[in-house]
Amino acid sequence: MNLTLKIWRQSGPDAQGELVTYPVNDVSEDMSFLEMLDVLNEDLTAKDEEPVAFDSDCREGICGMCSLMINGEAHGPEVTTTCQLHMRSFSDGETITIEPWRAQAFPLVKDLIVDRSAFDRIIQAGGYISVKTGAAVEANNLQVQKHKADRAFDTATCIGCGACVAACPNASGMLFLGAKITHLGELPQGQAERDSRVVKMINQHDAEDFGGCQNLGECSAACPKEIPLNVISQLNRDFIKAKS
Amino acid sequence: MATSTVSKPPRVRTGKQGSTIFLKTLMAVTGVIFVLYVIAHMYGNLYKLFDGHAAFNEYSEHLRTIGEPMLPRHGLLTIIEVVLGISVVLHVYSAVVLWKRAKAARPQRYAVKKSIARSFSSRWMRWGGAFLLLFVIWHLLEFTNPKINVGDGGNGAAIKHDPYMLVVHSFNVWWLTLIYVLAMIALGMHLRHGIWSAAQTLGFTSTVRARTIANIVAVVVALVVAVGFVIPPLAIAFGGIK
Numbered sequence: 164m165n166l167t168l169k170i171w172r173q174s175g176p177d178a179q180g181e182l183v184t185y186p187v188n189d190v191s192e193d194m195s196f197l198e199m200l201d202v203l204n205e206d207l208t209a210k211d212e213e214p215v216a217f218d219s220d221c222r223e224g225i226c227g228m229c230s231l232m233i234n235g236e237a238h239g240p241e242v243t244t245t246c247q248l249h250m251r252s253f254s255d256g257e258t259i260t261i262e263p264w265r266a267q268a269f270p271l272v273k274d275l276i277v278d279r280s281a282f283d284r285i286i287q288a289g290g291y292i293s294v295k296t297g298a299a300v301e302a303n304n305l306q307v308q309k310h311k312a313d314r315a316f317d318t319a320t321c322i323g324c325g326a327c328v329a330a331c332p333n334a335s336g337m338l339f340l341g342a343k344i345t346h347l348g349e350l351p352q353g354q355a356e357r358d359s360r361v362v363k364m365i366n367q368h369d370a371e372d373f374g375g376c377q378n379l380g381e382c383s384a385a386c387p388k389e390i391p392l393n394v395i396s397q398l399n400r401d402f403i404k405a406k407s
Numbered sequence: 408m409a410t411s412t413v414s415k416p417p418r419v420r421t422g423k424q425g426s427t428i429f430l431k432t433l434m435a436v437t438g439v440i441f442v443l444y445v446i447a448h449m450y451g452n453l454y455k456l457f458d459g460h461a462a463f464n465e466y467s468e469h470l471r472t473i474g475e476p477m478l479p480r481h482g483l484l485t486i487i488e489v490v491l492g493i494s495v496v497l498h499v500y501s502a503v504v505l506w507k508r509a510k511a512a513r514p515q516r517y518a519v520k521k522s523i524a525r526s527f528s529s530r531w532m533r534w535g536g537a538f539l540l541l542f543v544i545w546h547l548l549e550f551t552n553p554k555i556n557v558g559d560g561g562n563g564a565a566i567k568h569d570p571y572m573l574v575v576h577s578f579n580v581w582w583l584t585l586i587y588v589l590a591m592i593a594l595g596m597h598l599r600h601g602i603w604s605a606a607q608t609l610g611f612t613s614t615v616r617a618r619t620i621a622n623i624v625a626v627v628v629a630l631v632v633a634v635g636f637v638i639p640p641l642a643i644a645f646g647g648i649k
Contacts, residue, residue: 235520266512333508333509333513335427335512365426374511378604379524379526385523392618399607400611402428403428403610
């Protein structure tokens, strides 16, 4: 298949960026989206042009490194990460617009790469449990109800890719926060720091210039791991409890 | 050079306006007060307007004397007005602060952006809310503390003290009825998203089932309130009430 790509090119954080049009021919529909970009970059390199900078790592949908706003949808039209998106989801002759995540909290580094370390700082603020290291305790000592274990596991699938922020009209990080709060809050190990955790993480979230949540649901719809919207309700509930 | 790494020093929240979730909670709680009030108001409109001139005016007078002698005349209404007044200020304040934060959170917009999940009503929360605020001011100047007279047939002063005639004469003016119908559509949409959003913000929707229920309640209340409010003006405009 032959495609026309409109890609955001920006040489550095403070440079002026613009959408540049590139034709890409003979794309196999079995290629992943990133492999298609690899083809384009080989082409550009051969022509002595600067290749398009984009993030990727595991390329199997589990690391959260890839991003990209593809035709206005975070990670493109399928419920998966960009690396697991295949070209069969597009049609021959299509024009595809590719932009980086847009958020004040995710400053642009180059082309399609943004700096998502704001998420790391939110985790550093409280998204952990404090344990004394030493001999491991017998795991079965800590009993966890099945439904709680399931919910903790489901929310722990969040890979921190930032699609929720990218898709949110307010660039809010609440789905990410909700996933982490629910994940740790459902487990016995998370109880001791439950109240302080939510307050610290919200404060860091706000300090990083993420916007507020309007409960629109765009985040959850864009999430490659299908984190449900009710984690945001859990987050609000924990926050109100911690404050009262 | 491939890419340069930008590292920023850790940031601490400096704003004195309260955390995002605090502001949202403020918005939700004041919103719930409005929902309860509009339901009571709508019930009052439907309750006596169809019973004729005397019954409606008697009901209007009754509202002023509720709670006597424990409360002074107009006592309960004054309490309600104060609560609603404070609520409006807090609701608008948190909306404005959050709106500003949202704008600052995405200074560079997307060239192409699709919305896949949000409801139609949710698109109009901010501008719809601003429209409703203007409408409420207009509505208060027209009926609660009459400064504007629409369609009084030259009897302005007399009509001011006759709630039934004030209402009937006003809604015989087609454009006024139209404004009210538009405002009630806006109110219905604001409630559709607002009620659901308040439930979510106050932490009542932590399960899939609770989320479904909150959405159903939001749609039902929005429809009931909008339709209930629109019936009297339309009945007057189309000659059902004279």
